[in-house]
Amino acid sequence: MPEAKLSLCGVKKSFGKQAILRGIDLDVAEGEMICLIGASGSGKSTLLRCINQLEPVDDGNVWLDELDISAPGLDLGPIRRRIGIVFQSFNLFPHMTAMDNVLLAPRRVLNEEVQGLRLRAEEEFARFGLAQHKDKYPDQLSGGQQQRVAVIRALVMRPEIMLFDEITSALDPELVGEVLDVLRELRAEGMTMLLATHEMGFAREVADRVCFIDGGMIVEQGPPEELFNKPKVARTQEPCTYSLKELNCFMVISKGASSKLNFSALLTLDLST
């Protein structure tokens, strides 16, 4: 049995005839931060959704500590509350204030006093600079603020692992920074995190390990420096149209030149722009 905090063994998932995940093996140690990078449609989001069992896996196992959480027939409520997830589109409940969004699940699920919960939530709001916004409705908040509320909502359940599904992709560029700061803070606390992201510079800065996913497989993984500077696998070295799009450099590079550039060169470009 694997010793990691979270462990995926040969996870496969298809929607209809289309195979999205084609055998993913991944061990996540306690306190590790892993960035999943890859093109849109490569399976990053599906992988995260298979981890917290939002999508049942077709084949393979997902282990959380000693428990196979992909086994059919489990009561998933208690498992899901150990795994926090934050989505690209925030998914706050629009009919509740920020504070009620945060308190709903712990009130219904955790065996804690309401007063203590509220104090804890208020601390989190203060920590992420949202103290004066806690009684506002989601529509009254900016995208960056909404996303931070979504993070607090997940954190207040005291999860053991946090999953982030491209949480900055729906944000205006000037709001991305405030959300990435939240991640840096969690990183400093030693939270175990899996992050699907297009923010290559950020991945390079904070990740312990970067996994490059392509066609439903992890085609290469390693510490960011290694992966970005000395990619081993052909697919990582050969930039294709996708990486140009993903990294927003297509304006800079003419089509003829792009075939000669390799992945790490693109990353450097991304950092410089």
Add this chain to the structure above:
Amino acid sequence: MATGNDGRSTDQITVNKRLKYEARLRQRSMVVAGVSTAIVVLSIVLLVPLAPGWEGVKTSFFNGEVFAKTLPKLLKAFLWDVAIFAWSVPLIFALGLAIALARAVRSPALFPLRIFGAAYVDIFRGVPVVLVIYLVGFGVPGLGLPRPWNSPYIWGTVALVLTYSAYIAEVLRGGIESIHASQRAAAICLGLSERDTMRYVILPQAIRRVIPANMNMLVALQKDVALLSFIGPVEILRQAGIFKSLLANFTPYVAAALIFLCVTVPATRYADYLMNRDRNARS
């Protein structure tokens, strides 16, 4: 057009031209609307009295004396319509919500519940209200139940509740299904149960979204209460019928129609207002 170098006066002239053009357009459509309305009204006022039976119709449908004499009693009878409406509404919403929830369950073990919900809606939406009222209103008391359980007020109410809860259930189900799947995903991922997710996340949003549509159902219900007159309760339509037989005059029916309009027109306008507000809020 201005003759060149003064830009402001050119703008001024363009604006004036547009204003004039729009004023002309408005004027023309007013004239068209006014003339056509006048033609229709005049032809009715002038032509209808030329019909051979007009004198008879006037005395039997628009008799001021009869109107004044019957109005107070008709208004009193209308209170029954209001009362039946008032106690039907909570029952309709309770049952409608239950049916909508039965149709929304996802667990395979509760599949029969979904079938039941679907069958219920199919049956009671597919049969005319009047028929349900006849079948329930005459059929059930026919079982020989003791008083007061043979009251047409009770079984008439039951018939209305059965029919309208099917409609309300469909409206609510539409609301529930209109809430984006990501809301459910977010709630489930926080560890909330299916039940709590429905109760605290989906339903509050769904119900808010279908308030305008439900207002329309209520306006329709207010009118359909009059159908109970067929099985006995002396509400306004029945009362008007009694007066008709008594006085050999149809004016009470016209009076009843006016009383209904006094209630349903403001209610419809209010429903429209809610619907517009909802549309503006979402756009």
